[in-house]
Amino acid sequence: MKVEQIYTDCLSQASYYVESDGEVVVIDPLREVDYYIQKAKNSGSKIKFVLQTHFHADFISGHITLSKLTDAPIVYGPNADPSYDVIIANDNDVFKFGKVYMKLIHTPGHTLESSCFLLFDENNKQHSIFTGDTLFLGDVGIPDVAQRYEGLTKEKLAATLFDSINNKIRVLDSNITVYPGHGAGSACGKKMMKETVDTLSNQKIVNYALNGSLNKNQFVNELTSNLPEPPAYFPQNVLMNKNGYKDLSDILKESNKALTVDEFKIQMLKKNTIVLDTRSTIDFSNAHIPGSYFIGLNGNFAPWVGEILKDVKKNILLVVENGKELESIIRLSRVGFDNCIGYLKNGIYSWVQKGNIIDKIDNISPKDFTLLKGDFKTLDVRKKSETSVSSLNNSKKIPLSEIYLNLDFFNKKDKIYVHCAGGYRSMIAISILKRNGFNNVIDINKGYKGIQQCLV
Structure with a gap:
């Protein structure tokens, strides 16, 4: 028996490939499913089941495509109501493959259909549990208010999760x-550990949800306090995972198109169309198309796309580093942004060569920033959990995820110095500010880390 975790850093997401004696189950697959198919083919194995722990809100799962290509049935737990053919399993139903089996354990709380899969080995012993978003390392899944259950509050979901954790x-x-x-x-989740595999025995020590120190009311209060609103794309992703979506292969055929500058400019004029620049912060800072969004591939690209662009139906024109066209389209599709029209052929170079206007981002070194005097404002776009630990005096603290709600805080004539921890999120923020008429914005190189080093 072999268990492989396929971890995608950008999404902080794990899918699983479990093989026994020529048969395989795949749990919560990524949208690009070729890896699982090729791995099974290489070992002469057959994918027997595609197991889904719940309807995902933060990414598009590849379960539908994988099932279509392998004839492996999709399995959900009780309360699931997809628009396609699946096995709706009952609590404790067993799924045999090779010489081992999985037992579905219904664990509602994160969502109503949330389930875990308990793996039994060749000797009929409990081997491991695949917990989806029910149980994380050091944490549990927050009540998924993105699904908007009628008559169910986050408190009721949290109370249900308490029972699932303790009884199951x-x-x-x-x-x-x-x-x-x-x-x-x-x-x-709210405070997950950086590790991605652990024993249940250790989790019973380090995870507040498992160590028995909280009663139900305390657990509910802990889990539901200071919960942010889910990103706007979460409910849209849930619906895509429930109702179906295009195969990635079809999206690539439609989206992987090189557009000339003239074609690109025509598309820019169309309704609900935006320009997204996925290059590095340095390249974007040096030259970009005015009004374009920056979200670079070298950071947490997909989650920030969902957080910032919000509507998965937006038409997207790409400006990318040469050779990164396909990667940009695939990573957009991971969070349901399937309407990519194409990319600018030869990138920003072709735009400049045609004599078009470009925009640039002014920047300042951390040392020079610490020496500044006069009338200016500082914007810190780190998360509240970061700024609560340490921050600059008199800086305005607006998490990047909340920037749209706070655009009226500054005057458009203000000189605004922007920073995050290291420079990625600040560049996203600056691209949004410039789109909204704030033209006197300056990026602080190396972010708060660089500033701290200069203040020592």
């Missing part, structure tokens, strides 16, 4: 391995 998971063999659906950085 804490009672399992402490020696089993825990394989969660996400790691640190995901918006599906």
Whole structure:
């Protein structure tokens, strides 16, 4: 028996490939499914089941495509109501493959259909549990208010999750391995550990949800306090995962198109169309198309696309580093942004060669920033959990995820110095500010880390 975790850093998401004696189950697959198919082919194995822990809100799963290409049925737990053919399993239903089997354990709370899959080995012993968004390392999944259950509050979902954790998971063999659906950085939890695999016995020590120190009311208060509103794209992703979506191969055929400058400019004029620049912060800073969004591939690209662009139906024109066209389209599709019209052929170089206007971002070194005097404002776009630890005096603290709600805080004539921790989020923020008429914005190189080094 082999268990492989396929971890995608950008999404902080884990899918799983479990193989036994020529048969395979895949759990919560990514949208690009070729890896799982090729791996099974290489070992002479057949994918027997595609197991889904719940309807995902933060990414588009590849379950529908994988099932279509392999004839492996999709399995959901109780309360799931997809628009396509699946097996709706009951609590404790068993799925055999090779010499082992999975038992579905219904664990509602994060969502109503949330389920875990308990793996039993060749000796009929509990081996590991695949917990989806029910249980993370050091944390549990927050109540998924993105699904907007009628008559169900986040408090009721949290109370249900308390029962699931204590009645279904804490009672399992402490020696089993825990394989969660996400790691640190995901918006599906509040304080996940950076590790992505652990034993249940250790989690019973380090995870507040498992160590028995909280009663139900305390657990509910802990889990539901200071919950942010889910990103706007979450409900849209849920619906795509429930109702279906285009195959990635079809999206690539439609989107992987090189557009001349003239073709690009015509498309820019169309309704609900935006320009997205996925290059590095330096390249964007040096030259970009006026009014374009910056979200670089070298950071948490997909989640920020969803957070900033919000509407998955937006038409997207890409400006990319040469050779990164396909990667940009695929990573957009991971969060349901399937309407990419094409990319600018030869990138920003062709735009400049045609004599078109470009925009640039002014920047300042951390040292020069610390020496500044006069009338200026500082914007810190880090998360509240970061600024609460340490921040600059008199800086305005607006998390990047909340920037649209706070555009009226500054005057458009203000000189605004912007920083995050290292420079990625600040460049996203500046691109948004410039789109909204704030033209006197300056990026602080190396962000707060650089500033701190100069203040030592």
